[in-house]
Amino acid sequence: MSSAKRTAKDALLEFKVSGRQLALTAGGSWTADRAGDLERLVDAALKRARDAAAVDINMARVERLDTYGAWLLERLVRGFAAAGREARVVDLPERYRDLVGEAGRINLGKVAAARQGRLATAIAAIRRTAFGIGRDFVMIVQMLGALAIAGMRCVIRPWTFRFTSMVHHLDRVGWRATPIILLITFVLGCIIAQQGIFHFRRFGIEIYVVDMVGILVLREMGVVMVAMMVAGRSGSAYTAELGSMKMREEIDALRTMGFDPLKILILPRVVALVIALPILTFIGSMAALFGAALVSWAYAGIGPEIFLSRLRDAIELDDFVVGMVKAPFIALIIGIVACVEGLNVKGSAESLGLHTTASVVKSIFLVIVIDGLFAVFFAAIGM
């Protein structure tokens, strides 16, 4: 900061009223650094000028002027003009003429977006969300249809199916997911059994914990837990991959080369998921039962043989089938949601993040909805 600037600090804009004539004297540096102070002075000057008929703005003592200063001068002039006063800018140094002229040509238009009332904003938000849900549903159905067609084509001409790609994705979403799924379902089985034992003990019927764990894990918990894990682990990865490919125009590039992105990118991914999820569900359920058996042994003294024989009595094949039948459908919905969200990514990094989050949240939500629908369905057919 130079000393000149310091001394000029209080003299950015001075007022002098003589009769009905208002004289403004500008000075110092009308620059970005002082723009905040200057704006207040300009607004104050506009208020002061109510009674004045004519206004002179003397710019001779301005030491520096940049776009900020030029714009505020223009705002001053426009403000007076809007109030029906004539403002003259006098003694503007030659070197600032261009800039001030440039500022005079600025057409602000509508500067800030019109602010709506709170109620209107809320209604607009609800409307947007409702339409969003509707659009999501339509897109999921569209994707399902498109996948069905692509799948049919591959059935007719099997050699067009991207088998290698599918195996690659199967490795990623199936094989590599196995350890974490085993661990989590195992721990979950332990926890359910332990809680069950504590509660059943009060009635002296600890053995029924086997029934509870067996039915719970095989019918519901196994598939739902694994599906949530897969949605978080693999669904999000699908969305992020497809989204970044979309951002870099890779998907457009595929299309221009005559390839169908649906067939090349999406079908192998979804098929891999549909194969992987039942397998993961099966091993996950087994891990949960194993955990439950260990805990029953440790806490309630129910040995492995008793556990197994009780399990055989408690569950039927139907329970197992009910769990497993759901798995491919749930996989399909996770895959479709992930791919739809991926393809909806717009150009920005923020959009990629938003859609990845949306992909996981929507898949988990739909997993539970579908699980509920299946429960209603199986109850109706008596399974």
Add this chain to the structure above:
Amino acid sequence: MAVLGNEAVIGVRDLVVGFGETVVLDRVSLDVLRGEILGCVGASGGGKSVLMRTIIGLLPRRAGRIAVFGADLDGLSEQGLRAIERRWGVLFQQGALFSSLTARQNVQFPMREHLRLSRRLMDEIAVAKLEMVGLSPDVRDKYPSELSGGMVKRVALARALALDPDIVFLDEPTSGLDPIGAGEFDLLIKTLQQTLGLTVFMVTHDLDSLHSVCDRIAVLADRKVITVGPIAAMLASDHPWVKAYFRGKRSRAIDAAEIA
């Protein structure tokens, strides 16, 4: 020309920059004078962008000194460096707009950080800057992904100019623009430079830009600045690379036009 004085706002002395084994710039010295548009040319991969990025502090240097506004960058405190950074604006080759902000928010971003202004004034100045770079009002609230390449460059220029800098660094401002768009952009830079009194350091490949807007041209070849001077000096130069660059096949048309 628009050169107001001979004071150097950027002084580069004996600059050495390299990556690993390779030395990209070897003892480069260059002055950028107040109020001029300096074009920096050289072969692709010849270190033009490296020179620019080293001056603005994005790349480390092995040796040499850089002075900006007469202050040696090495001798400056963190705060002093910030104060200098506030006085320059940079237009990156790809625009480097923040993709999650609209055009207007992109321009407002530096103001928000460096100045204390009312919301209204920030809005107005941002709009003023976007107007000055020739963008229509409907662009203001669009996101970078919705803009064309030329618009992105203009928004990026508006952002580079947001704080009314004294120096603007432009990295290939006209690359990726059609000749008409590039011509308009050149004119824009010239106009802004004259109205705002800017000093412009421009890395470019565009012979038209060099002819029409640059006051002086610095040629980087063989890891050095081999010559600095106005376009006439370039055309008269005997150095084989300079000759090939300015008097090669692609420059014939311009030559012919100038002679006529």
